[in-house]
Amino acid sequence: MKKKLKKKNVIILLVIAILLVGGITSGVLLMSNDKEQNNNKSKNKSENKEEPTVQVVDLDSTSRPYAVMINNIGAARPYHTGLQDAYLVYEMVVEGGITRYLALFKDKTNEVIGNVRSARHYYIDYVLENDAYYVHWGWSPQAQSDISSLDIDNLNGLTYSSPYFFRQNISGVSTEHKAFTNLKELSNLVDRLGYRKETNKDLLLDYSATSVTLPEGSTDALNIDIKYSGSSTTNYIYDSDSKVYKQFVNDKEHTDYETKEQYTVKNIIVYEVGNTTIAGDNKGRQDLDNIGSGKGYFITEGKSIPITWEKDSRSSQTVYRYENGDEITVNDGNTWIHIVPKSGNISIS
Numbered sequence: 140m141k142k143k144l145k146k147k148n149v150i151i152l153l154v155i156a157i158l159l160v161g162g163i164t165s166g167v168l169l170m171s172n173d174k175e176q177n178n179n180k181s182k183n184k185s186e187n188k189e190e191p192t193v194q195v196v197d198l199d200s201t202s203r204p205y206a207v208m209i210n211n212i213g214a215a216r217p218y219h220t221g222l223q224d225a226y227l228v229y230e231m232v233v234e235g236g237i238t239r240y241l242a243l244f245k246d247k248t249n250e251v252i253g254n255v256r257s258a259r260h261y262y263i264d265y266v267l268e269n270d271a272y273y274v275h276w277g278w279s280p281q282a283q284s285d286i287s288s289l290d291i292d293n294l295n296g297l298t299y300s301s302p303y304f305f306r307q308n309i310s311g312v313s314t315e316h317k318a319f320t321n322l323k324e325l326s327n328l329v330d331r332l333g334y335r336k337e338t339n340k341d342l343l344l345d346y347s348a349t350s351v352t353l354p355e356g357s358t359d360a361l362n363i364d365i366k367y368s369g370s371s372t373t374n375y376i377y378d379s380d381s382k383v384y385k386q387f388v389n390d391k392e393h394t395d396y397e398t399k400e401q402y403t404v405k406n407i408i409v410y411e412v413g414n415t416t417i418a419g420d421n422k423g424r425q426d427l428d429n430i431g432s433g434k435g436y437f438i439t440e441g442k443s444i445p446i447t448w449e450k451d452s453r454s455s456q457t458v459y460r461y462e463n464g465d466e467i468t469v470n471d472g473n474t475w476i477h478i479v480p481k482s483g484n485i486s487i488s
Contacts, residue, residue, distance in 0.1 A: 191348040193471045195405075196226050196245050198346070201337045205247075205294075205322060206271035209240035210256035211371075215316040216388060218309060218396045221252040223403070227343065228475045229265050232414060232483075234423040236368030241265055244322055251397065253319030255296060255304065258282035261427045263291060267454040270340040272329060276304060276318045279424055281417070289453075292334045294325055303328050343456055344406075345468045353437075353444050354461050359488070360436075360443035365409055365477050366484040373477060375407065377441045383472065384438075405472025408459060410435025410448050414480040429478060436487060437461075439470050443487045 192198075204226075209219065211230075222228065225242035233239050241262050244252070257277030263285050266273045276296030278286065286293050296304035302324040306317040329336065363375040363384070374387035383403040386393045393402045413428035432449040437459065446467060450457040459467045479485060 193346045193348045195346065195472050196342065198342070200246055202246055203336065203338045204243045204245040204269055204271045205274050205325060206262075206266045206269060207242045207244065207252055207320060208256050208258055208262065208273075208275040209242050210254045210316060210318070211238050211240055211388075212316070214312060215254050215256075216393070218254050218307070218312070218316065219393070219402075220254070220319065220396045221249045223395060223398070223400070223473070224249055226473055227269070228473070229262070229478065230365075230367075230373060230475065231259075231262065231427065231478045232367050232371070232425060232480050233259055234416075234425060236370045238367050238371050238373075243269055243271060248323040248326075250321045250323055251307075251319055252322055253307075254316055255318045255320050256315070258286065258293070259424070260285045261425075261429060263289065264429060264450070264453045266291060268340075268450070268456045269343055270338045272325070272334065274320055274325065276320075279422075281424065292329075292332075294320075294328060294332075296320065299328060340456065344459075344474060345466065346471055347468045348471050351439060351468050351470050353439075353442055354463055354465070356462065357442040357444040359441065360438045361441060362486075362488050363407065363409075363438060363443075364484070364486040365479055366486075367479055368483065375404065375438075378403070379441060382440050386475075403473075404475045405439065406469040406474040407438040407477065408435065408446070408448075408474065409438070409477040409479060409485055410446075411479045411481045411483065411485065414482070427478070435459075436485070437467050437469075438487065 222242055224247050225244050227243040229241040230238050239256055255274065255276045257279065258273065258275040259279055260281040263273065263282065273291050273293040275293065296318055302321055304318065304320050306314065307319055309317050361377045365373040372389055374390055375384040377384050383405050384407065386402040386404055394400060395402065410433055412433065415426050417424050417426055430450055430452065432447065435446055435448055436443050437446045445462055447460050447462065448457055461467060
């Protein structure tokens with residue numbers, strides 16, 4: 140009887156031992172699985188973390204931009220509307236020492252952009268390098284000739300009225316300063332005219348979604364004065380909190396008529412070219428020596444660095460390089476390109 144009990148006890152002990160070993164093993168396996176699952180969750184979370192992407196333009200978009208000729212005479216400037224939404228803006232001198240802007244909009248549907256003014260022939264060079272539709276209200280004889288001979292896809296306020304082009308009800312302002320356009324409606328006009336919809340060129344500039352590291356040789360650029368003539372100077376003051384430049388014209392805040400907010404700029408490219416008055420032109424219209432190469436500056440996030448520029452033909456894209464030969468990359472945000480007469484002046488401090 141004792142032997143039977145002893146044998147029974149041994150069996151019970153063996154069963155308990157097996158159960159204990161099994162429990163420990165299961166616990167270890169569960170802990171291991173939990174650890175593996177947690178590791179996988181961390182890994183997936185890391186893998187699913189989105190990389191920063193460029194916001195100023197859709198890098199995958201194949202749509203053509205609209206290049207809008209903007210009036211910049213003093214009487215018109217208070218009514219500038221929508222320029223903050225342009226991803227790229229050129230400023231160049233026209234007759235009388237004043238300047239005009241060529242503002243490029245891509246995949247935008249602003250219903251009020253302006254105020255719109257007449258075309259000049261050398262602006263066509265920058266319409267071409269961006270494969271844009273040229274939006275203007277009137278033209279110089281030279282621009283009219285070139286638009287025809289170069290077969291530029293243009294949208295002219297003299298030809299097309301409301302809803303594509305319209306005049307704002309602004310009292311006390313000359314009629315030519317009240318001209319505006321509607322990007323949403325221009326898209327319908329493009330369809331109506333059968334213009335090509337997809338671009339045949341890459342974006343002019345390379346963009347970085349993270350802050351650009353400039354090569355050696357950069358200097359502080361907190362205050363910038365770009366003098367086109369005795370009556371026209373564009374000024375910038377760097378805002379270190381928002382990392383953009385606040386824009387002024389003749390030391391006065393440049394603000395949007397609708398939003399009342401001051402225009403800001405992320406990237407600035409500036410360089411000088413020669414200019415001459417067209418012989419026999421009774422309005423004093425200009426020619427620019429803008430095909431070729433030269434030196435200038437790239438300015439962003441409080442720093443300036445010397446660069447070179449090169450434009451081989453009217454339709455070729457201008458290439459901007461650091462002095463080491465590498466093409467520049469701009470920060471995510473809008474860019475203003477200032478092409479200044481050699482009689483003007485560029486001050487950076």
